[in-house]
Amino acid sequence: MLRIDAHQHFWHYQPEAFSWVDNSALKQDFLPAQLRSELSAAKIDGCIAVQARPCEAENQFLCDLAARHDEILGVVGWIDLQQPDPVALDPRCCGFRHPVQDEADPVAWLASDVVARGMRQLQQQQFSWDLLVTHHHMQQAAVFAQRHDAHWIVLDHLGKPDIAAGAEQWKQQIAPLAALPHVVCKLSGLVTEAGAGWQGAQLLPFFDAALALFGPSRLMFGSDWPVSQGEARYQQVCDLCQQLTQTLSQPEQQAIWGGTAQRVYLKGNTA
Structure with missing residues (x-):
């Protein structure tokens, strides 16, 4: 079974193209x-x-x-679902996403009939969709995912929970989304959400809640490198996930460390 980092980024840094990067260590x-x-x-x-x-x-x-580096197994590209013919085929693209969290009105975007038309076309062609929203819009995200159930939807960064509010509140917020069998979740991004001084004991309850709601077969490890570098080394992010998985069976560990990502991104399976 492949061990896969299901979420990381590459870039040639340009200030005008990466205005969202606010950590000086990432401006390279x-x-x-x-x-x-x-x-x-x-x-x-x-x-x-x-x-x-x-x-x-x-x-x-x-x-x-990806064409030059074999370790890049697939690409989740960007797409404008509001265009008349939004799907641009490329054999290396295994999915797409749009940063809904950055929309002026994420609620309106998630409910848009124009977006819905693009999602239907995307799912008909068996592309997964990475859903990038924050904890503020879990209810609307669940409605969106329920509306689009023909293929995989991947929740990035556990839906960016409010760490200070605690895992129990997040568990209640995420439950309707987790109840949908075609929705999977990335164990990624928590060190960034927690910020400087994060502790494993602070974040592991969120991982445990995700495990209880989604189960290993709908969870996947993602480092969020290099964004995570602002708060933790790559190995530290891996170690945090290892703490969650160490008591699981071997098949359950394999699912989180690569099996889910392989099934969702690399095999073209339907949900």
Whole structure:
């Protein structure tokens, strides 16, 4: 079974293209050569490269990298679902996403009939959709996912929970989304949400709640490298997930560390 990092980014840093990057340590290039040693040390076989810019040029950039670097197993590109013919086929694109969290009105975007038309077309062609929202919009995200159940929907970063409010509140918020069998969740991004001074004891209850709600077969490990570098080293992020999985059976561990990502992104299976 492949061990897969299901969520990381590459970029040639340009201030105008990455205005969302507010950590000075991240204002530089991050490319496959820099990640390769981290993957090797953590015994990760490959990764899924996820868009970091909302533009079609991002897809070509990531697909070109995937063509040259075998460790990039697939690309989650960007797509504008509000265009009349939104799906741009590329054999290396295994899914798409749009940063809904950055929309002026995420609620309106999630409920849009125009977006719904694009989602139907996307799912008909068996592409997964990475859902990037925050804890503020879990209810609307559940309605969106229920409306679009023809293929996989992948919740990024556990829906960016409010860490200070605690895992029990997040568990209640996420439960309607987790109840949908075609929705899977990435164990990623928590160190960034927690910020400086995060502790494993603070974050593991969120992982435990995700495990209870989704089960191992609908969870996947993602480092969110290099964004996570602002708060933790790559190995620290892996170690945090290892703490969650160490008491699970071997098949359950394999699901989280690669099986779910392989099934959702790399095999073209339906939900």
